[in-house]
Every structure is written in structure tokens, then in C-alpha cells.
Amino acid sequence: MGKQAIKAENLVKHFGKGESLVEVIDGASFQVNKGELVALVAPSGAGKTTLLMMIGCVEEPTSGTIWLGDEKVYADKWLTKETRKIRREKIGFIFQAHYLIPFLNVIENVTLVPQTNGVSEKEAKKTAMELLEYFEIADKAHAMSSELSGGQNQRVAIARALANRPQIILADEPTAALDSKRSVDVVKMLKKIATDQDVAVIMVTHDEAMLPLCDxxxxxxxxxxxxxxxPEKITMI
Known part of the structure; x- marks a missing residue:
């Protein structure tokens, strides 16, 4: 197990103010290391997506501290104006819906972020093909997402999340739209990525069957x- 990839101390998130104040997260402290696949489990409305979006530098916390790797990125305020740059360079996002761009083919979807980050088209395509081979969908490189199954599209979405070589992958219910066999395949894939590439993966899930596959x-x-x-029996709501 590697060094810390994510560390949060005393993280707080409130929405609204006065009588309409809603406390979603109040004093959360935790750490996730490189090489770990961690499931994030809680009832609906408990703040799972909010927590993911704070770690992902999308949603601003109310207070607290966040480290990504060795870099302190938040201490009661963002410590950089370039939160978008942090997201592009350090974090890969995977969602329940794959959000592939329908008018781009598979390889164009995977190379989009690296090329936005200034990687040459040649280098971006080389990395994309390696990832598509890793996920056993290299033969679909020039197909459109509409020609792929749900499981194949989710694999492309994971390849896209990895294309910028992130240190952290945040997956929000990545198996919700898949059947149980494909769900297991995707979670095993995330575990393999965490181990092989020394990446920290946090996966929000409601599916109890996925928990034994996590660390x-x-x-x-x-x-x-x-x-x-x-595994520990956790009552899902």
C-alpha cells in the first residue's frame, strides 16, 4: 500500500444559511492511500456525491483541509486559483452514465483530455490504444459509443478517466446501470487499476455485492x- 493520495481533516460542508442551513458533512477526517480501492457507502442524501466533489476540487468545502498527494489544495479556502488544472492533472472521474461524447469515436473520446492538457496527438493516441488494449476493447477504437454495449461504454469511460495518468480516481456509482456480472467486471477492473498503477480509487456504491472486492x-x-x-455487514439504506 502506497503513500497518501487523499487526506481530509475536519472537512465541513454546509448549504444555505440562517434557518435554511443544512449541514451535510461536519468534521470529516479520513485518508486514502495509493493502491487502495475504497467503497463509499451511505444512505441517499447523506452527502456521498458532495464529499466526492469536494475531494475532486469541484465543490468548495465550508472549511477544513484537503491534501491530494503531498500537495495541500484546500485550507479553509482553495490554495490555488487553478482548481480546474488540478482536476485535469491529478483526478479521473467516472460516473454512473458514461458521458461519452456521441459525435466522437472511442479513441477520440479517450484522447480528448490529454490533448487539452497539451499532450501531442501522437502520444495521446499511443496511451489511448494501450488503455483500450488493457480493457480489451482496442478493436472498438474507431467505433462510435452508440455501437457499443453499456459495459463496453463504461470501460471506455474508465479508459478516458485514466488517460491523463491521474493519481486519484473518483467513481460515482459506476456500476449502477450495469447487470451484476458486468458490475463485478468493472469493480475488478478498478481494483486492478489501483494495484497495477498505484492509483487511489474511491467508488460510491449502493451494491452490497461489490464490497468484498474493495480494500x-x-x-x-x-x-x-x-x-x-x-467484508463487514453494513446495513444499506
Whole structure:
């Protein structure tokens, strides 16, 4: 297990103010290391996506501290104006819907972010083909997403998330639209990525069957984050 990839201390997120104040996360502290696949499990409305978006430098916390790798990125305010740059360079996002761009083919979808980051087209295509081979969909490189199955599209979305060589992957219900066999395939793939590429993966899931495939489980309890070993029976809501 590698060094810390994500560390949060006393993270707080409130929405609204006065009588309409809603406390979503209140004093959450946790760490995720490189090489770990961690499941984030909590009832609907408990703040899982909000927590993911704060770590991903999308949603601004109310207060607290966030480190990504060795870099402190938030301490009661963003420590850089370039949060978009941090997202592009350090983080890969995977969602329940694959969000592939329909008018681009598979390889064009995967090369888009690296080329936006200034990687040459040749280098971006080489990396994209390596990833598509890794996910056993290289033969679909020039297909459109409409020609692929749900599971194949999700694999392309994971390849796209990895194309900028992130240190962290944040996956929000990546298996929700898939059947149980394809769900297991995707989670095993995320585990393989975490191990092979020394990447930290946090996966929000409602699917209890996926938990034994993870290294650890984080839950949100009383607006704080609690770590549990695997497998442990956790009541899903």
C-alpha cells in the first residue's frame, strides 16, 4: 500500500444559511492511500456525491483541509486559483452514465483530455490504444459509443478517466446501470487499476455485492466519515 493520495481533516460542508442551513458533512477526517480501492457507502442524501466533489476540487468545502498527494489544495479556502488544472492533472472521474461524447469515436473520446492538457496527438493516441488494449476493447477504437454495449461504454469511460495518468480516481456509482456480472467486471477492473498503477480509487456504491472486492469501506455516519474493514455487514439504506 502506497503513500497518501487523499487526506481530509475536519472537512465541513454546509448549504444555505440562517434557518435554511443544512449541514451535510461536519468534521470529516479520513485518508486514502495509493493502491487502495475504497467503497463509499451511505444512505441517499447523506452527502456521498458532495464529499466526492469536494475531494475532486469541484465543490468548495465550508472549511477544513484537503491534501491530494503531498500537495495541500484546500485550507479553509482553495490554495490555488487553478482548481480546474488540478482536476485535469491529478483526478479521473467516472460516473454512473458514461458521458461519452456521441459525435466522437472511442479513441477520440479517450484522447480528448490529454490533448487539452497539451499532450501531442501522437502520444495521446499511443496511451489511448494501450488503455483500450488493457480493457480489451482496442478493436472498438474507431467505433462510435452508440455501437457499443453499456459495459463496453463504461470501460471506455474508465479508459478516458485514466488517460491523463491521474493519481486519484473518483467513481460515482459506476456500476449502477450495469447487470451484476458486468458490475463485478468493472469493480475488478478498478481494483486492478489501483494495484497495477498505484492509483487511489474511491467508488460510491449502493451494491452490497461489490464490497468484498474493495480494500476498505468508508461510511458517512452523523455527518462524519468512518472507516470499516471488508467484508463487514453494513446495513444499506
Amino acid at each position: 476498505r469501506i468508508l461510511t458517512i455516519e452523523d455527518r462524519k466519515v468512518v472507516s470499516h474493514p471488508v
